[in-house]
Amino acid sequence: MPMTSEHHTETRAQRIAMVALFAALLAAFGMIPKIDLPLGVPITAQTTGVMLAGCMLGARMGFQAMVLFLAAVALGLPLLSGGRGGMGVFFLPSAGYLIAYPMAAAVAGMVMRALAGKHSSPARLAACAFAASVAGGIVVVHAFGVLGLMLLAKLSFVQAAVGTLVFVPGDLVKCALVALIVHTVARGLPDWRFGGRRL
Amino acid sequence: MGTLYSEIPSWMHRLPAGLKLFLLALSSVLLLALSDLRIQALAFAAIALLYASLGAASRPTRRLVVVAVIASALVGGLHAATGQPWLGLASGLRLVSTTMLGAMLTATTRFGDLLGVAEWLLSPLARLGLPVERLALQLGLMLRFAEQFFVQWQRLADAYRVRTGRSGGWRLLAPLTIHMLITARKVADALAIRLKL
Numbered sequence: 001m002p003m004t005s006e007h008h009t010e011t012r013a014q015r016i017a018m019v020a021l022f023a024a025l026l027a028a029f030g031m032i033p034k035i036d037l038p039l040g041v042p043i044t045a046q047t048t049g050v051m052l053a054g055c056m057l058g059a060r061m062g063f064q065a066m067v068l069f070l071a072a073v074a075l076g077l078p079l080l081s082g083g084r085g086g087m088g089v090f091f092l093p094s095a096g097y098l099i100a101y102p103m104a105a106a107v108a109g110m111v112m113r114a115l116a117g118k119h120s121s122p123a124r125l126a127a128c129a130f131a132a133s134v135a136g137g138i139v140v141v142h143a144f145g146v147l148g149l150m151l152l153a154k155l156s157f158v159q160a161a162v163g164t165l166v167f168v169p170g171d172l173v174k175c176a177l178v179a180l181i182v183h184t185v186a187r188g189l190p191d192w193r194f195g196g197r198r199l
Numbered sequence: 200m201g202t203l204y205s206e207i208p209s210w211m212h213r214l215p216a217g218l219k220l221f222l223l224a225l226s227s228v229l230l231l232a233l234s235d236l237r238i239q240a241l242a243f244a245a246i247a248l249l250y251a252s253l254g255a256a257s258r259p260t261r262r263l264v265v266v267a268v269i270a271s272a273l274v275g276g277l278h279a280a281t282g283q284p285w286l287g288l289a290s291g292l293r294l295v296s297t298t299m300l301g302a303m304l305t306a307t308t309r310f311g312d313l314l315g316v317a318e319w320l321l322s323p324l325a326r327l328g329l330p331v332e333r334l335a336l337q338l339g340l341m342l343r344f345a346e347q348f349f350v351q352w353q354r355l356a357d358a359y360r361v362r363t364g365r366s367g368g369w370r371l372l373a374p375l376t377i378h379m380l381i382t383a384r385k386v387a388d389a390l391a392i393r394l395k396l
Binding site: 021027092 | 202203204223227231234260262263264266267270274277278281286289290293294297298299300301302304305306308310313314317321333334336337338340341342343344345347348349352369372373374376377379380381382383384386387388390391394
């Protein structure tokens with residue numbers, strides 16, 4: 001039994017390190033200056049980190065990394081773009097986008113795992129990452145964002161949906177960036193289990 | 200990395216973290232449930248007075264409150280433009296009130312005290328596989344990795360500039376990710392040995 005036990009312990013340690021790493025990646029993206037748009041919703045680089053966490057780690061660990069990041073923000077660390085943090089950020093009109101992070105990473109991870117085959121080429125993995133990022137980083141994030149605008153800012157569905165559309169072109173650029181990163185990582189680390197896929 | 204906690208003492212610093220968190224949750228739920236403008240205005244006045252009573256202790260969170268005021272003005276303006284000015288005013292007041300409540304908690308409660316409450320609150324999630332008992336370790340690792348991102352980025356940027364004479368910009372993102380993934384694997388090995396995980 002020692003082999004099984006050793007394998008199990010190594011996986012747990014790797015999980016802890018990877019979850020912390022991708023939460024840190026989000027914090028690092030938060031240092032990139034944000035662009036404020038009407039309705040108090042900023043364009044930030046942080047959703048790139050959400051997409052990347054899902055594509056690289058898979059649904060479960062991607063979800064955990066985002067929960068860890070949001071816990072750090074809630075506990076008062078100024079990790080969001082513009083040095084924001086603390087409980088107050090969860091009451092801003094943009095709170096829906098923030099709360100979406102764990103679910104968005106999980107959906108991106110699920111799509112990545114479903115699309116990426118055992119022996120996919122880097123180009124195919126990049127295409128899968130683009131699709132996964134669109135599903136998690138655009139569809140899920142904006143669905144939660146619209147809900148947040150409706151609940152917290154009491155906007156109508158149409159008002160909130162029109163407000164959120166402004167972000168979509170920028171988000172598509174982020175999806176392409178994630179695809180590019182996945183392509184490079186697939187060439188540099190061929191044993192990486194994108195989206196938690198089996199090798 | 201600093202927190203938004205204020206070392207300048209105030210009356211709110213003396214309240215237990217759990218009680219403050221409970222009061223924040225209760226009052227924000229009430230504010231979200233009630234849409235009457237008079238109630239929102241009264242609540243806003245009371246919360247603004249409480250926030251002001253913190254004095255200099257509120258300083259680290261003032262920028263966040265300013266952001267909330269600007270966002271609320273925009274949301275209110277949008278409502279007014281669609282013929283619902285009173286709804287806009289009530290929504291704007293609610294946004295600023297709840298943000299101030301959150302800011303008060305953050306400015307007057309130590310990171311460690313909030314962490315203790317969070318670990319207790321999240322403990323049921325351990326059954327879903329979330330490593331709640333390792334929250335403190337994970338937070339520490341996260342902050343260390345965030346620092347490492349900047350160190351590695353600087354090294355890659357310097358190397359790129361020496362080779363090409365130009366700034367690397369976004370081209371450095373992919374190599375940076377690979378560097379950090381390899382670092383995380385090494386950290387995982389160290390964790391597995393030292394903590395017998």
